[in-house]
Amino acid sequence: EAGVTQSPTHLIKTRGQQATLRCSPISGHTSVYWYQQALGLGLQFLLWYDEGEERNRGNFPPRFSGRQFPNYSSELNVNALELEDSALYLCASSLGPHLEYSNQPQHFGDGTRLSIL
Amino acid sequence: KNEVEQSPQNLTAQEGEFITINCSYSVGISALHWLQQHPGGGIVSLFMLSSGKKKHGRLIATINIQEKHSSLHITASHPRDSAVYICAVRAGATNKLIFGTGTLLAVQP
Numbered sequence: 609e610a611g612v613t614q615s616p617t618h619l620i621k622t623r624g625q626q627a628t629l630r631c632s633p634i635s636g637h638t639s640v641y642w643y644q645q646a647l648g649l650g651l652q653f654l655l656w657y658d659e660g661e662e663r664n665r666g667n668f669p670p671r672f673s674g675r676q677f678p679n680y681s682s683e684l685n686v687n688a689l690e691l692e693d694s695a696l697y698l699c700a701s702s703l704g705p706h707l708e709y710s711n712q713p714q715h716f717g718d719g720t721r722l723s724i725l
Numbered sequence: 726k727n728e729v730e731q732s733p734q735n736l737t738a739q740e741g742e743f744i745t746i747n748c749s750y751s752v753g754i755s756a757l758h759w760l761q762q763h764p765g766g767g768i769v770s771l772f773m774l775s776s777g778k779k780k781h782g783r784l785i786a787t788i789n790i791q792e793k794h795s796s797l798h799i800t801a802s803h804p805r806d807s808a809v810y811i812c813a814v815r816a817g818a819t820n821k822l823i824f825g826t827g828t829l830l831a832v833q834p
Contacts, residue, residue, distance in 0.1 A: 641821070651811065651824040664821050698768060713758065714822065716768035 610635065612701050612717035620723045621689050629684040629720045633701030639663075640682040641702075641714060642674060646695035654697075657682055686722070694724045728752050731812050731825035738832050744799040746828045748812030751793065758822065759786050759797045760811040768811075771797070802832045 613632045621627050633640050642654040653666040657676035674684045680701075686693055700714040729750045738744050748757070759771040772779050772786040774795075779786050783802075788795040799806055812825040 643822075643824075650826045651813070651822075653821040653823070656821055666821065700768075713770045713773040715770060716760070718765075718767040 612699055612715050614697075614699050614717040614720050616720060617718070618721045618723070620725060622725050623689055623691060625689050627686045627689060627693075627722055629686075629697050629699075629722070630681065631684070631699030631701075631717060632681045633699075634715055637701035637703055637715070638680055639702045640676055640680065641700040642682070642684050643698040643700065644668075644695045645698060645719075646692065651698070655684065689724050691724050694722060696721050727826070728816075728823050729812055729814055729825040731810075731828050733828060734826065736828055736830045738802050738830070740803060740832055740834050742802050742832075744802050744806075744830065744832075746797045746810050746812075746830070748795045748797070748825055749793060750795075750812075750814045750823075752814065752816050752823065754814040755817060756815040757788055757795050758813040758815070759795075760813060762809040762811060762827070764808075771810075799830075804832045804834050807831050 612634055615630045619627055631640055639658040641656050643651050644654050645651045654668055655674050656664040660676050671687045674682055676682045696719045698716055698719045700716045702714045732747045756773050756775045758773050761769045761771050774786055774788050783800045785798040807830055809827040809829050811827045813822040816823055
């Protein structure tokens, strides 16, 4: 079974540009989560999508947005890039948020390393 | 104060030693995860638990819901165990994870 896949592995942008990061969940998983791991700050929750809808959002500005497609894959978009957006962006997936899946773990991808010059 | 605190932040051990990493949290949770992150970033979910104890190979995770505390133990540690170990809690019904800052473990041969 294929795990969570993310692309690209590395992405280099300059200030003010826009970045798009992609995530494909494990087959059968409907929930996709995005996390940011900036240097020295640890992992921070960004966004949670399930069944095509945004379910929850972390404490990030509106420049960070995303969407989930009918096949449950997801994109994270970051507009007007700033230097402090340089980080490892991790995607995770799990079975849906419904009560019967409440004990299901999240499975992580290897991440996209975004560098802002 | 962080909602999830880990200790120690850094840990150096000799091969074969018994290792304990601790995690305390201050919010209501529905589950607690222990994650392993190797250099380069990839994260592996080691355990998810909401009560009691789980064991997988040389790894043991325990949780005390009343005391809001969890421990990850590694028996007979090996250099390949060297990684960052992260505690994360699932806060209530939100499904989002709140992470500790991680424990950097180095096991020397």
